[in-house]
Amino acid sequence: MPDWKSWTAPAAAVVSITSSAHAVQYLSIPEAQKLAFPSATSFVETQPGRAWKAEAGGRVIGLFVFDRVIGKHLFIDYAVALDPGGRVVRVEILQYRESYGGEVRGAGWLAQFVGKSRQSPLEFNKDIRNISGATLSSMHITEGVKRVLTAFGGGSR
Amino acid sequence: MRRARPLLGTFVDVSVDGGAADDMTAAVEAAFAAVGKVHRLMSFHDPASDVGRLNRDAAAVAIAVDPWTHEVITAAVDLNRRSNGLFDITVAPALQRLGLLPGSPPADAPSPIAGDAIEVLGDHRIRFRRAGTRIDLGGIAKGFAIDRAVAVLRAHGVPHGVVDAGGDLAAFGAVAAPIHIRDPRNPCRSIARIAIANEALASSGGRLDPFASSNAAAPAVIDARTGTPACGIVGATVRAPSCMVADALTKVVMNAGEDASALLDDLRASALLVRSDGDIRVSPSWRDSRAA
Numbered sequence: 001m002p003d004w005k006s007w008t009a010p011a012a013a014v015v016s017i018t019s020s021a022h023a024v025q026y027l028s029i030p031e032a033q034k035l036a037f038p039s040a041t042s043f044v045e046t047q048p049g050r051a052w053k054a055e056a057g058g059r060v061i062g063l064f065v066f067d068r069v070i071g072k073h074l075f076i077d078y079a080v081a082l083d084p085g086g087r088v089v090r091v092e093i094l095q096y097r098e099s100y101g102g103e104v105r106g107a108g109w110l111a112q113f114v115g116k117s118r119q120s121p122l123e124f125n126k127d128i129r130n131i132s133g134a135t136l137s138s139m140h141i142t143e144g145v146k147r148v149l150t151a152f153g154g155g156s157r
Numbered sequence: 158m159r160r161a162r163p164l165l166g167t168f169v170d171v172s173v174d175g176g177a178a179d180d181m182t183a184a185v186e187a188a189f190a191a192v193g194k195v196h197r198l199m200s201f202h203d204p205a206s207d208v209g210r211l212n213r214d215a216a217a218v219a220i221a222v223d224p225w226t227h228e229v230i231t232a233a234v235d236l237n238r239r240s241n242g243l244f245d246i247t248v249a250p251a252l253q254r255l256g257l258l259p260g261s262p263p264a265d266a267p268s269p270i271a272g273d274a275i276e277v278l279g280d281h282r283i284r285f286r287r288a289g290t291r292i293d294l295g296g297i298a299k300g301f302a303i304d305r306a307v308a309v310l311r312a313h314g315v316p317h318g319v320v321d322a323g324g325d326l327a328a329f330g331a332v333a334a335p336i337h338i339r340d341p342r343n344p345c346r347s348i349a350r351i352a353i354a355n356e357a358l359a360s361s362g363g364r365l366d367p368f369a370s371s372n373a374a375a376p377a378v379i380d381a382r383t384g385t386p387a388c389g390i391v392g393a394t395v396r397a398p399s400c401m402v403a404d405a406l407t408k409v410v411m412n413a414g415e416d417a418s419a420l421l422d423d424l425r426a427s428a429l430l431v432r433s434d435g436d437i438r439v440s441p442s443w444r445d446s447r448a449a
Contacts, residue, residue, distance in 0.1 A: 002441035003415075003441065004415045004418070004438045004439060004440055004441065005438065005439050005441070005443075006436060006437065006438060007349075007429065007437045007438060007439040007443075008437070024159065024161075024170075026159055026160055026161050027160070035182075078163075090162070091162065091163050092160070092161075092162060093160075093161035093162065093163070093168070096161065096168075
């Protein structure tokens with residue numbers, strides 16, 4: 001069987017990827033609103049830049065909350081869509097900024113929140129551990145969604 | 158079009174291109190739904206998941222699971238045999254002992270060397286041969302979820318795209334995706350930039366926590382023979398036709414190093430590994446498709 005080879009990365013390939021901050025813009029707020037509540041006819045801002053009631057035919061069909069998690073190396077803008085009962089319908093990433101640059105993939109974090117409500121509080125160890133073992137970063141978003149549920153999860157009547 | 162959701166305990170990023178916007182939106186929704194289904198079925202942490210139900214009851218009675226769970230466990234048992242026990246989904250008690258999974262290991266947990274611990278039965282049923290057996294699909298389910306997402310995107314007629322879950326990824330279609338491989342010792346550095354097309358890539362090594370620190374933490378790969386963390390190799394990246402195989406083989410390469418050659422060949426995979434002395438080694442069939 002042929003041997004493994006030592007692999008010398010060409011100097012040009014060994015790049016430092018810290019130099020430039022990098023942002024991925026996934027969705028604008030209006031795009032994310034439309035995606036979360038496709039049947040909504042209007043979004044009524046209830047807190048400037050932060051919370052909108054999704055309405056269809058004059059009826060409230062849910063709440064859209066914008067939030068941001070700030071860490072040491074990155075910011076994540078995300079949105080939580082809640083149903084009228086205050087349960088999480090979806091969590092969508094709007095923008096992701098990191099200091100590692102370029103097309104680097106591999107920042108591991110986060111979890112799943114669908115179906116969580118203020119009455120079923122998120123618990124880091126129980127609900128939000130990674131399939132393979134969580135990273136500390138998961139806690140930041142867990143805390144973020146918990147904050148959103150505390151502030152907005154009382155139902156949007 | 159590029160979307161991201163928090164799923165699988167990580168950041169699942171789907172980027173697609175070449176189709177009509179409405180078609181791609183529907184395809185991406187369906188792809189996330191497939192990933193969400195894998196998450197629900199195979200989470201170690203959810204007692205109602207297939208994995209949760211198996212860990213509670215499968216030593217006593219055969220448990221019927223979803224065909225997807227059955228497929229993953231069947232593949233895991235096959236990989237356990239092919240790797241002489243190096244890949245082992247019954248390491249959950251060892252991970253619990255190290256605090257990498259929640260909860261306490263059962264007092265009667267068998268040594269992870271028990272390679273025949275799982276019986277794969279008909280009608281999508283699974284049984285454990287010994288009391289105290291617990292499985293964790295964390296070393297394989299993420300890759301499987303990516304494969305399912307890619308299958309959904311292809312079935313929807315999306316021409317090309319990439320599905321990435323925290324660095325494990327698959328690219329499909331005619332357009333190659335340029336990918337950096339991080340230096341496991343220093344995540345701010347890229348050691349290679351390669352182009353992949355119609356194949357998958359997965360990495361194991363220092364777990365990067367971009368919130369807390371730029372230092373790599375201890376790798377969460379356990380030597381199934383000893384139940385202790387793997388050492389000597391600080392990072393492994395595997396390319397394979399499917400992400401499930403790539404995901405699982407990273408754990409084998411982390412443990413076996415260059416002895417994994419035959420298994421890599423059998424599964425049409427190749428690997429790059431970084432040794433603790435800084436040496437970077439590639440398996441004989443590693444294609445040097447460096448991106449421009």
